[in-house]
Amino acid sequence: MNIIYKFEDYLKKEIKRIYPDIRDDDFFLNLELSPDTEEGDFGFGCFGIAKLLKKNPQDITENLSESISFPPYIEKVIKRGPYLNFIFDKRFLIEETVSGILKEGSLYGESKWGEGKRILMEYSSPNTNKPQHLGHIRNNLLGMTLSNLLEKAGCKVVKINLINDRGIHICKSMLAYKLWGNSKTPENTGKKGDNFVGDYYVMFEKKAKEDEKLIVQVQEMLKKWEEGDKETIELWKRMNSWVYEGFNETYKRLGAEFDKIYYESETYKLGKEIVLKGLEDSMCYKNDKGEIVIDLSEKGLGEKVLLRGDGTSIYITQDIGNAKLRFDEYDINSSIYIVASEQNYHFQVLFEVLRRFGFEWADQCYHLSYGMVYLPEGKMKSREGTVVDADNLMDELKFMAEAEVKKRARDIEGEQLENISEIIGLSALKFYVLKIHPSKDINFNPVESLSFEGDTGPYIQYTHARVSSLLRKSGMYGDDLAIFTKLGNKEEINIVKNLLNFPKILISSAENYNPSRLANYLLELAKRYNKFYHDHSVLNSGDEELTSGRVALSKSVGIVIKEGLRILGIVAPERM
């Protein structure tokens, strides 16, 4: 527990002593970085307390500043209107923080915030009729990062992928292949499996515009599939296996991992059973077309088909089944769906249906809706082939990064060059996506969006590489020798205060399901360190004790950056 938490606890006790009417849960006390360094390191506003006591905040500030007996590490208390700011004993602040981080290492920032929270996180959830594009990248990155954040905050997380491997859309690529495939395969064409299949999906959509009969044929094919027709099933298995091979490559490169993979083909029947049971219990009804429909107009959601007239299931049918399966198979108290905002309505309907059907866990389901990714020419559409392909994008970024590495580090070559270029390219992509608030739409312009300078992943990586370089050269200055007495200039203090904030940032990022907070925090930390690095010499400071302290400070910055980037799924290189 770092000094900020300790001091917060101390303040709470003191405030309760002074105002005995205030109870534990009555108020928050959140120490924040003071805006003006001259007037405090950390501080808080007395609005909450004032409201509770129905008094003027300024009077509270006044009273508290006089009545609290402050611990010795508080050098000065500064009142500013309704705010109470504190200036810490610098030496104490620095030593506590830096030595604490050096001791904890990558464990720094772990918390018990999430104790008892058992979360199932569904993300990725691709369809097996097309390769993944930039929208899927955003989904995968959010899922991975949020899982890391929640685990860091003390939650237990199960990561699952629900693969949409069946349905009318899958039959479209199957039919196209059956009609025009000419026994081509990914192997004999040298194409990545998911791309191979995706081409047939696009081909179908094109030809279906000219030939209406194709739609009928697809419907027949789906029916056959659900009846278990041998030939259809075989084609389906064959084509899906191609897609999975392709997906696995993409996942591996992106760093996406799952504890469990569900297939819609394995769960849609359960969904059907539940719907039919609902029909028996009069939760829904059969209309004149034979469709099973639920009326949610009371909730403003209209009427919704749950099962087709021909008995085949649709999207929501399988989602109903899978929702139940998760709670049956895992001991969880929260089920999170990371799915794009275009499906907001679908999830409103789904959760409402689950409630109506009487599942007590329905309220533990949560749709984490994230914004769409747009290209300059509009929305990406797989069926029309107007997308930014995930693999191509990663290749492109790697290629760009390679050029940058070559420019700067001539001695990096061969396999090492490959690795570093990949790491830097991915970092640019991941950071670009994650620094944007999840719920916001992204306007993606490949030329303008991705860069290696400024507020980017590589900028933070670069900061880490600088620290690593210093540490390699620091020689005799080990942790044990660290002497903090000479530290205390403005740049050093700024870094330390930032480092102190890391645990809070992690919790608020996790709590709000918002990795962009962490991303922006890391930028801030890197900026402060680069400013310090520019203004002050670490190894050539001319004073052994000073150098010792600065090396230790640098090391702690390296630890926090590395751990922060890890949570974002980004590797922090030692060199670049």
Added chain:
RNA sequence: GCCCCAGUAGCUCAGUAGGAUAGAGCGACGGUUUCCUAAACCGUAGGUCACAGGUUCAAGUCCUGUCUGGGGUACCA
């Protein structure tokens, strides 16, 4: 039509339970390298936080309306 979401600097975005003087990066202009990684650092210009009301001691943040953009409203997922 109805429902949902968004609108902050030329562009891309932050802005943490309503709280301290609205912040970055890119782009523009100007500067910094015999010295630990210049993917860096510093400075200048650029804002009626879409608009109009309202609530509040306090509004970019909450409420109402308008405008603009996006998504949804399918036997697609």
